[in-house]
Amino acid sequence: MSTNAFRPGKVIVIGAGPAGMATALSVHQAGHQVTLLERYREARPAGNILNLWPPPIKALGLLGVDIDDLGAPCYSEFRRADGRRRVAVNLPDEVVRDYGGGFIGLLRPELYQRLLAAMPPGVLQLNRAVDGFEQDETGVRVHMADGEVLEADVLVGADGIDSIVRRTLWGDSPKREHNLHIFGGYTFDDDIDAERGLCVVSHDRTIQGSWTSIRNKGRNGFQWWVLGEHNAEDEFTGDLHATATRMGAGFTAPLPQLISTTDPAHVQRWVLRDRKPLKQWSKGRATLVGDAAHSTSPYAAYGAGMATEDGYFLGRRLAGVDLSDQAAVRTVLDAFEAPRKPHTARQSQQAYVLGQVFHRAPRPLQPVRDLILDHTPLLQKAVGESSPREILSQIAEIDRVEEQFRRIVR
Numbered sequence: 001m002s003t004n005a006f007r008p009g010k011v012i013v014i015g016a017g018p019a020g021m022a023t024a025l026s027v028h029q030a031g032h033q034v035t036l037l038e039r040y041r042e043a044r045p046a047g048n049i050l051n052l053w054p055p056p057i058k059a060l061g062l063l064g065v066d067i068d069d070l071g072a073p074c075y076s077e078f079r080r081a082d083g084r085r086r087v088a089v090n091l092p093d094e095v096v097r098d099y100g101g102g103f104i105g106l107l108r109p110e111l112y113q114r115l116l117a118a119m120p121p122g123v124l125q126l127n128r129a130v131d132g133f134e135q136d137e138t139g140v141r142v143h144m145a146d147g148e149v150l151e152a153d154v155l156v157g158a159d160g161i162d163s164i165v166r167r168t169l170w171g172d173s174p175k176r177e178h179n180l181h182i183f184g185g186y187t188f189d190d191d192i193d194a195e196r197g198l199c200v201v202s203h204d205r206t207i208q209g210s211w212t213s214i215r216n217k218g219r220n221g222f223q224w225w226v227l228g229e230h231n232a233e234d235e236f237t238g239d240l241h242a243t244a245t246r247m248g249a250g251f252t253a254p255l256p257q258l259i260s261t262t263d264p265a266h267v268q269r270w271v272l273r274d275r276k277p278l279k280q281w282s283k284g285r286a287t288l289v290g291d292a293a294h295s296t297s298p299y300a301a302y303g304a305g306m307a308t309e310d311g312y313f314l315g316r317r318l319a320g321v322d323l324s325d326q327a328a329v330r331t332v333l334d335a336f337e338a339p340r341k342p343h344t345a346r347q348s349q350q351a352y353v354l355g356q357v358f359h360r361a362p363r364p365l366q367p368v369r370d371l372i373l374d375h376t377p378l379l380q381k382a383v384g385e386s387s388p389r390e391i392l393s394q395i396a397e398i399d400r401v402e403e404q405f406r407r408i409v410r
């Protein structure tokens with residue numbers, strides 16, 4: 001740190017998902033003492049399949065995470081089930097070149113391993129469930145499930161969609177059920193005849209059937225997912241692999257082959273739900289990042305990406321700040337969340353709307369919807385042009401914030 005007056009503060013982060021791990025790395029780089037509390041015995045990935053856009057890749061690299069060969073660079077398209085293209089997501093060549101492709105396909109455990117490898121010793125504490133917290137002008141007291149009380153200057157809730165930090169700050173808000181479910185899996189079968197370097201998101205009248213290239217520990221493979229309507233109140237009792245096979249059967253190659261060559265043990269299912277975006281994330285000395293702040297349906301394929309960006313930006317904002325000073329903490333927490341809220345709310349709302357339009361439109365409207373999607377530029381504008389715009393603006397914001405950060409920590 002260049003400023004002699006800088007006094008490192010204490011930050012507690014709850015939850016070792018992508019948001020919490022990125023926050024811990026960024027806060028550590030900002031020179032504060034950080035503790036990352038995870039309730040489970042390990043930082044365990046919530047699922048197998050994952051794609052990341054360039055901004056989180058860039059943030060990870062700046063956080064000291066090894067991003068070399070993290071996944072397979074992919075160009076993305078939306079298509080009809082018969083293979084006809086509806087949308088091309090075109091990013092500028094230099095972005096594709098600099099950040100390993102437009103959209104990189106990887107397995108989620110690999111991201112966790114790389115984040116953990118970058119974590120300084122002593123930061124992550126496992127088997128450390130948090131029960132609650134309280135705060136006043138002087139600090140935060142975090143109540144652990146085992147009765148211990150920890151003290152900090154700033155508390156970060158990175159504790160996912162059921163965040164107790166969010167609930168304590170802003171009260172309970174109902175989950176928004178999307179009444180959809182998704183099945184995902186992956187395969188490294190060498191006999192698959194599919195184009196590499198591609199992410200194809202395709203739809204028939206009611207089902208999304210998608211696949212992308214992946215790379216994992218130097219191996220090339222594919223991940224896939226199928227998504228359709230499911231009443232959230234109904235228990236699912238079917239066989240995962242058999243159901244996914246049925247849902248993917250009407251799609252063009254290679255989706256059915258990808259599903260059939262997937263080990264049934266590598267197929268998972270999730271229901272889609274979120275909570276409506278909050279107007280304010282931070283209160284006093286506590287704030288939120290990731291799904292705790294803006295839970296996002298997998299339809300966006302950006303929840304983990306935005307969680308990583310949140311963590312990166314929050315740590316950068318805390319650099320050089322005297323965390324014992326409540327007014328200074330308030331100023332930086334407000335400055336942190338102000339640009340994050342519109343970006344994350346747009347993504348999570350768009351993910352919700354796309355899910356409803358593609359899978360829950362009344363039957364008589366489905367042919368009309370598909371005519372519009374096939375013969376007007378609506379989807380290209382809504383997805384093919386808005387995604388690159390958001391991505392470029394996030395990269396520019398990271399560049400701007402990183403330059404300020406480098407000046408502070410020089």
Ligand SMILES: Cc1cc2nc3c(=O)[nH]c(=O)nc-3n(C[C@H](O)[C@H](O)[C@H](O)COP(=O)(O)OP(=O)(O)OC[C@H]3O[C@@H](n4cnc5c(N)ncnc54)[C@H](O)[C@@H]3O)c2cc1C
Pocket residue numbers: 014015016017018019020037038039040043044046047049050051052128129130131158159160161163164182184270289290291292296297298300301302303304305306307
């Ligand atoms: C099927 C599927 C596909 C997806 N695909 C993509 C994709 O392609 N790209 C993408 O960017 N995103 C994707 N997402 C979204 C992404 O997974 C989430 O947005 C992301 O995991 C959110 O990260 P997080 O760190 O905020 O929360 P989480 O990953 O939920 O982590 C929260 C952590 O907090 C811990 N915790 C909770 N409560 C406590 C407590 N009281 N004490 C201590 N620890 C606690 C939990 O154990 C957990 O480790 C997908 C999601 C699904 C379901």
